[in-house]
Amino acid sequence: MTDVAFFREHGWLVLSGAFDIDRLAAFDAAVEQVAGWAFGNSPGLHHFEQTGAGAVLARSEDFIPHHEVLRDEICDGLISDVIADLFDEPAVLFKEKINYKHPGGGGFAPHQDATAYRFVDHHISCMVPLDPATPESGCLHVAPGFREGQLPTDDRGRIDDAHAATLDWEPVPLAPGDLLFFDSYTPHYSDTNHTKRARRAAYLTYNASSLGDFRERYYADKRAEFESAGNDFDGQRVRISISDDFLGRPVSGGDA
Numbered sequence: 001m002t003d004v005a006f007f008r009e010h011g012w013l014v015l016s017g018a019f020d021i022d023r024l025a026a027f028d029a030a031v032e033q034v035a036g037w038a039f040g041n042s043p044g045l046h047h048f049e050q051t052g053a054g055a056v057l058a059r060s061e062d063f064i065p066h067h068e069v070l071r072d073e074i075c076d077g078l079i080s081d082v083i084a085d086l087f088d089e090p091a092v093l094f095k096e097k098i099n100y101k102h103p104g105g106g107g108f109a110p111h112q113d114a115t116a117y118r119f120v121d122h123h124i125s126c127m128v129p130l131d132p133a134t135p136e137s138g139c140l141h142v143a144p145g146f147r148e149g150q151l152p153t154d155d156r157g158r159i160d161d162a163h164a165a166t167l168d169w170e171p172v173p174l175a176p177g178d179l180l181f182f183d184s185y186t187p188h189y190s191d192t193n194h195t196k197r198a199r200r201a202a203y204l205t206y207n208a209s210s211l212g213d214f215r216e217r218y219y220a221d222k223r224a225e226f227e228s229a230g231n232d233f234d235g236q237r238v239r240i241s242i243s244d245d246f247l248g249r250p251v252s253g254g255d256a
């Protein structure tokens with residue numbers, strides 16, 4: 001049974017060992033197929049970052065129309081059932097992404113996802129770790145405060161430094177098979193991956209279905225925004241998200 005009361009109090013909830021070994025293996029294999037799409041003329045929206053070992057894949061998005069296993073698991077499985085409990089009504093997928101966080105891959109500055117999520121005011125996401133997520137590999141750190149709504153932001157959409165310094169952050173270490181649910185107003189950040197293996201995780205974001213289905217519109221908008229900015233914005237930093245919270249380094253010309 002979903003601990004809805006815990007989620008409503010804290011803005012996040014961990015389900016330990018929610019995916020059994022077979023389910024996890026199927027999800028992991030599917031994620032590796034999507035990662036492979038980044039290097040050919042294949043579907044999905046893929047972003048790269050620079051690390052000490054060269055250019056690596058940072059993120060893939062917009063893949064469920066092209067992958068049946070992931071579509072079934074994400075749109076009609078355990079995760080969407082738990083999200084429906086948390087919304088107290090059926091949920092519809094708003095967006096899906098995989099952050100690969102290869103060794104040396106960048107962290108994310110303190111932010112609330114709500115800043116970047118258009119069309120609907122409230123979302124809930126599920127993090128599906130495929131590798132151990134620890135403070136060393138760049139797990140999420142969360143803080144209370146989601147019930148205050150939008151916190152003060154700087155001009156990049158990150159939580160203002162002075163405000164972030166007042167928050168009571170705690171790390172959320174996870175093992176593959178665990179699931180982390182968090183509210184789109186839950187403050188969170190993560191660090192660089194300082195280990196020698198990737199810290200892959202899928203993030204699946206839903207809204208209450210009574211508010212409408214905006215997934216296609218979200219991706220049409222994101223693609224248009226990135227294309228109009230030449231896909232590299234000012235070339236000084238990596239933009240993989242509509243809000244500018246990613247701390248990875250940009251790939252130097254032609255490396256990816």
Ligand SMILES: O=C(O)CCC(=O)C(=O)O
Nearest residue numbers: 099108138139188190201
């Ligand atoms: O994968 C991470 O380390 C953090 C992800 C995150 O906060 C985001 O993608 O908005």
